[in-house]
Amino acid sequence: MIGRACNSHGTCLPTRNVVIAVEGLEHMRRAISREPSLAELHEHLVTACVWLDRIQDAALALEGKLAAVQPGETDYLRAASIHAQLQEWPRAAEMLRAGLAQFPKSEKLRAGLAEIESQRIRA
Numbered sequence: 001m002i003g004r005a006c007n008s009h010g011t012c013l014p015t016r017n018v019v020i021a022v023e024g025l026e027h028m029r030r031a032i033s034r035e036p037s038l039a040e041l042h043e044h045l046v047t048a049c050v051w052l053d054r055i056q057d058a059a060l061a062l063e064g065k066l067a068a069v070q071p072g073e074t075d076y077l078r079a080a081s082i083h084a085q086l087q088e089w090p091r092a093a094e095m096l097r098a099g100l101a102q103f104p105k106s107e108k109l110r111a112g113l114a115e116i117e118s119q120r121i122r123a
Contacts, residue, residue: 021052036068046078058082066098073103080112084119092116
């Protein structure tokens with residue numbers, strides 16, 4: 001009988017497929033190390049990590065993207081969102097402040113920071 005591994009969203013894969021997926025993550029990391037300026041490679045890695053429910057790895061991958069390429073407003077929002085999922089409120093706020101330094105007129109980043117700050121007060 002083939003084992004199954006399921007993520008927190010109920011998506012299940014045969015255990016062998018999980019091994020292949022983890023090998024795929026390593027392949028993507030090697031590709032990024034060869035071409036760190038390709039934003040698409042970073043995005044694929046983040047998406048794969050989220051799909052595999054490796055949220056901490058997704059956060060690290062997205063922060064790698066922020067450091068390696070010219071990030072957009074949505075990159076900072078996504079980084080904050082991932083850190084919020086991990087309940088890392090100070091880091092989520094830090095991501096939004098970094099985004100506001102790059103995009104000072106962004107209402108989305110301001111709203112996100114206000115939401116994170118209110119969450120930190122409640123926590």
